[in-house]
Amino acid sequence: MYHLECIKCGAKYPADEVIYTCKKCDGLLDVVYDYSKIHLTREDLKGPLSVWKYKALLPVSGEPVTLKEGGTPIYHMKKIGAEIGLKEAYAKHEGMNPSGSFKDRGMTVGVSKALELGMKSVACASTGNTSASLAVYGARAGIPVIVLLPQGKVALGKVAQALMHGARVISVKGNFDDALRLVRELCIENGIYLLNSINPYRLEGQKTIGFEIVDYFGWEVPDRIILPVGNAGNITAIYKGLNEMKKLGIIDRIPKMTGIQAEGSAPIAKAIKSGAANISVEEHPETVATAIRIGDPVNAVKALNAIRKSGGTAETVTDEEILNAQKMLAVKEGIGVEPASAASVAGLIKLRNMGVIEDDERVVCVVTGHLLKDPETVIKNCDKPIEVEASEEAIEKVLGIKKMKVKAK
Numbered sequence: 001m002y003h004l005e006c007i008k009c010g011a012k013y014p015a016d017e018v019i020y021t022c023k024k025c026d027g028l029l030d031v032v033y034d035y036s037k038i039h040l041t042r043e044d045l046k047g048p049l050s051v052w053k054y055k056a057l058l059p060v061s062g063e064p065v066t067l068k069e070g071g072t073p074i075y076h077m078k079k080i081g082a083e084i085g086l087k088e089a090y091a092k093h094e095g096m097n098p099s100g101s102f103k104d105r106g107m108t109v110g111v112s113k114a115l116e117l118g119m120k121s122v123a124c125a126s127t128g129n130t131s132a133s134l135a136v137y138g139a140r141a142g143i144p145v146i147v148l149l150p151q152g153k154v155a156l157g158k159v160a161q162a163l164m165h166g167a168r169v170i171s172v173k174g175n176f177d178d179a180l181r182l183v184r185e186l187c188i189e190n191g192i193y194l195l196n197s198i199n200p201y202r203l204e205g206q207k208t209i210g211f212e213i214v215d216y217f218g219w220e221v222p223d224r225i226i227l228p229v230g231n232a233g234n235i236t237a238i239y240k241g242l243n244e245m246k247k248l249g250i251i252d253r254i255p256k257m258t259g260i261q262a263e264g265s266a267p268i269a270k271a272i273k274s275g276a277a278n279i280s281v282e283e284h285p286e287t288v289a290t291a292i293r294i295g296d297p298v299n300a301v302k303a304l305n306a307i308r309k310s311g312g313t314a315e316t317v318t319d320e321e322i323l324n325a326q327k328m329l330a331v332k333e334g335i336g337v338e339p340a341s342a343a344s345v346a347g348l349i350k351l352r353n354m355g356v357i358e359d360d361e362r363v364v365c366v367v368t369g370h371l372l373k374d375p376e377t378v379i380k381n382c383d384k385p386i387e388v389e390a391s392e393e394a395i396e397k398v399l400g401i402k403k404m405k406v407k408a409k
């Protein structure tokens with residue numbers, strides 16, 4: 001059994017109450033389980049990775065709305081690791097989820113919960129991936145979906161997904177933070193279920209990234225998990241989940257939670273660096289990594305706590321560092337990710353060069369979304385295809401191939 005609990009004042013709410021923040025103090029909510037009633041061991045968790053493998057720690061009782069999310073690969077980044085003198089550098093490729101990003105873990109739980117609560121429609125604001133995922137899972141569930149997108153700032157692949165899967169797509173003349181404020185009002189006033197990461201049930205699904213990481217390594221906890229941070233739900237969800245596993249005796253420690261933000265959009269990294277108790281809102285966030293172009297992260301309080309309590313850190317990376325890391329992953333490791341996702345690897349490189357990450361650390365970078373989400377940025381940053389006439393000679397000429405003449409007998 002579980003209930004909702006305010007992280008600020010401790011007020012408790014029943015599991016079936018549709019609320020997103022505390023009615024007394026407006027604090028963020030967490031789903032809190034009766035851990036004394038959960039008997040889960042490593043033995044129970046044998047078998048392939050997937051979100052629903054960890055059902056005992058998820059707040060859904062019936063059959064979930066699922067497209068077989070989770071179970072994403074972990075790749076050893078041997079070449080990038082060798083370049084920075086780190087043997088144990090890994091990337092967990094969340095772009096391999098059904099809609100191409102980690103949001104599917106949250107939406108399988110969030111949309112299942114919407115149905116369980118009897119909600120008739122769902123909505124979100126989005127820099128792209130949340131809307132794509134909600135559109136997909138809404139279609140699967142047969143429930144209407146409304147998405148609010150910041151005009152002109154959403155990557156093409158993501159808009160295409162939201163449109164194709166049948167969401168009502170509204171383009172807002174403002175940034176993501178404006179769209180989130182508007183969708184929160186819209187949902188509360190009209191009884192629409194809000195499925196941004198302020199919804200504590202959605203975040204429960206995302207904690208399974210952490211479960212899968214420790215499960216993959218035979219319950220050996222890596223020293224550090226590095227994530228790109230935008231609205232800051234993912235880093236907090238993974239931290240919460242790993243704490244639950246520790247409470248249940250399945251793991252014995254928590255990795256250093258490390259958040260990476262783009263320089264032009266870095267309220268959390270700035271607060272960590274300055275030691276400020278809370279963030280200062282970035283009024284005009286800007287970065288090529290549109291997925292993390294967020295100035296007022298809704299989960300900031302939870303994220304600062306996760307980073308500080310785990311002994312982790314936060315860092316900023318430039319757009320140039322992000323695009324370089326995206327290309328390194330693609331060319332040297334064969335891993336195709338969108339720009340925001342590459343921020344975690346750009347952060348890995350920067351923190352290693354700064355001496356923050358030690359030689360013997362095992363580090364897992366979560367790469368959050370697929371390369372094909374943002375084809376426009378890719379095309380801008382790669383050489384153009386070479387145009388040739390339709391002849392073998394022309395192709396050989398541009399490839400610099402000289403044919404050996406075969407002598408006739």
Ligand SMILES: Cc1ncc(COP(=O)(O)O)c(C=O)c1O
Nearest residue numbers: 129230231232233234291368369
């Ligand atoms: C691809 C991608 N990476 C990272 C993030 C940041 O995740 P979070 O908002 O949970 O910090 C997002 C969305 O916010 C995203 O779409």
Ligand SMILES: N[C@@H](CCOP(=O)(O)O)C(=O)O
Nearest residue numbers: 126127128129130196197231
């Ligand atoms: N990158 C996100 C931004 C919204 O974050 P959420 O986790 O609160 O839904 C997106 O893909 O829209």
